Amino acid sequence: MSNSFPAHASPTFPSSHPSSNAPTTSIPAYNLTTPAPLPSIISPAFTPPQTPSNETNTIPLTERDAPSIPVDSSLSATSSPALLAELPTVVCDVRARIPTTSEQELWLHVYRTSIDTKDHLAIVFGSHIRSASLFTPRPGETESDRMIRGAYQGRLFPGRTTSRADSAAAESTPDGTAPEAPTEPETDDADKPPLVRIHSECYTGETIGSSRCDCGEQLDEAQRLMCLPINQSSGGVIVYLRQEGRGIGLSEKLKAYNLQDLGLDTYEANLMLRHPADARSYGVATAILMDLGLGGERGIRLLTNNPDKIRAVEGPRREVVVKERVAMVPIAWQTGGKEGVRGKELDKYLSTKIEKFKHLLG
Numbered sequence: 001m002s003n004s005f006p007a008h009a010s011p012t013f014p015s016s017h018p019s020s021n022a023p024t025t026s027i028p029a030y031n032l033t034t035p036a037p038l039p040s041i042i043s044p045a046f047t048p049p050q051t052p053s054n055e056t057n058t059i060p061l062t063e064r065d066a067p068s069i070p071v072d073s074s075l076s077a078t079s080s081p082a083l084l085a086e087l088p089t090v091v092c093d094v095r096a097r098i099p100t101t102s103e104q105e106l107w108l109h110v111y112r113t114s115i116d117t118k119d120h121l122a123i124v125f126g127s128h129i130r131s132a133s134l135f136t137p138r139p140g141e142t143e144s145d146r147m148i149r150g151a152y153q154g155r156l157f158p159g160r161t162t163s164r165a166d167s168a169a170a171e172s173t174p175d176g177t178a179p180e181a182p183t184e185p186e187t188d189d190a191d192k193p194p195l196v197r198i199h200s201e202c203y204t205g206e207t208i209g210s211s212r213c214d215c216g217e218q219l220d221e222a223q224r225l226m227c228l229p230i231n232q233s234s235g236g237v238i239v240y241l242r243q244e245g246r247g248i249g250l251s252e253k254l255k256a257y258n259l260q261d262l263g264l265d266t267y268e269a270n271l272m273l274r275h276p277a278d279a280r281s282y283g284v285a286t287a288i289l290m291d292l293g294l295g296g297e298r299g300i301r302l303l304t305n306n307p308d309k310i311r312a313v314e315g316p317r318r319e320v321v322v323k324e325r326v327a328m329v330p331i332a333w334q335t336g337g338k339e340g341v342r343g344k345e346l347d348k349y350l351s352t353k354i355e356k357f358k359h360l361l362g
């Protein structure tokens with residue numbers, strides 16, 4: 001496998017740590033009601049590596065699997081997030097095969113939902129993970145319609161006329177060669193729960209290399225982990241939800257950034273703008289995972305540091321079961337600052353996530 005994953009969040013490092021210039025969290029200019037400050041768990045400026053990997057871990061970063069922690073949210077003593085009473089309806093509109101620079105193909109699925117007009121995405125690794133709603137026949141559609149919207153088995157090739165694999169195998173390509181056989185999943189370790197990332201849209205972190213957050217790095221890292229040979233038999237899914245800015249949208253997030261430059265943290269800035277600190281919901285993600293056949297007791301391994309997300313993704317009746325949590329440790333922490341996103345804004349963002357959003361980084 002090649003190591004050439006797209007570096008959405010460019011790894012630029014300051015020449016020295018700005019520890020003495022760390023922004024203060026006091027906000028005397030605003031009359032804002034915030035929770036009493038919690039004792040700092042990490043310094044906003046000096047974040048120690050969570051994994052002393054540069055001394056003991058000889059596996060190259062690009063080949064490393066992430067450690068996972070068993071989860072049983074039914075035993076959790078923490079307060080549960082508010083969940084929708086019913087899951088929204090989701091339908092996979094279309095999917096297509098995407099060859100990637102990592103040499104592993106993925107299948108991009110576009111979903112429509114009953115609760116909004118946005119295109120939510122499922123990025124699927126592994127040909128055995130199938131959308132039930134995509135393959136359900138639609139009134140009046142032809143075989144050509146089914147192939148164009150991606151509801152076919154096996155592989156498309158020039159001249160193919162049927163969506164069904166058995167019929168397609170009997171056909172030949174125009175140059176006389178047989179069509180490629182559908183890729184079958186490997187059976188080893190097939191009971192291992194699929195790896196899942198529920199990712200919320202972040203234009204700034206994913207597309208223009210912002211170092212205010214680690215969202216781009218997390219998206220790249222989720223894709224890298226799902227392409228690892230050790231995770232290929234179980235397959236993987238990144239559900240990409242269009243809830244930019246923790247659900248407040250890009251314009252409001254940019255206002256929040258300006259407030260952060262004025263001295264607030266990411267939590268306080270949302271409240272100042274009269275938004276919840278986190279305005280997201282995860283019912284769409286739960287419904288998409290069920291549509292992809294990932295509901296039920298086999299469970300999933302969820303890539304997250306956010307404890308609320310674990311229970312929220314499981315749905316109101318635990319339609320999806322999170323068996324393990326796989327931590328997303330910032331790459332800069334794993335490499336002692338040699339790789340990954342770095343910057344004083346990111347340090348403050350991560351410390352606020354730990355102190356106020358109770359994220360478990362590590």
Ligand SMILES: Nc1nc2c(ncn2[C@@H]2O[C@H](COP(=O)(O)OP(=O)(O)OP(=O)(O)O)[C@@H](O)[C@H]2O)c(=O)[nH]1
Binds near residue numbers: 248266270328
């Ligand atoms: N409102 C607001 N949203 C932000 C800010 N920085 C990043 N985001 C958004 O936060 C979302 C990502 O949430 P995070 O809190 O980083 O992570 P998470 O999804 O809760 O948890 P993980 O699963 O551990 O990554 C994306 O939608 C980003 O656009 C910010 O300063 N303000």
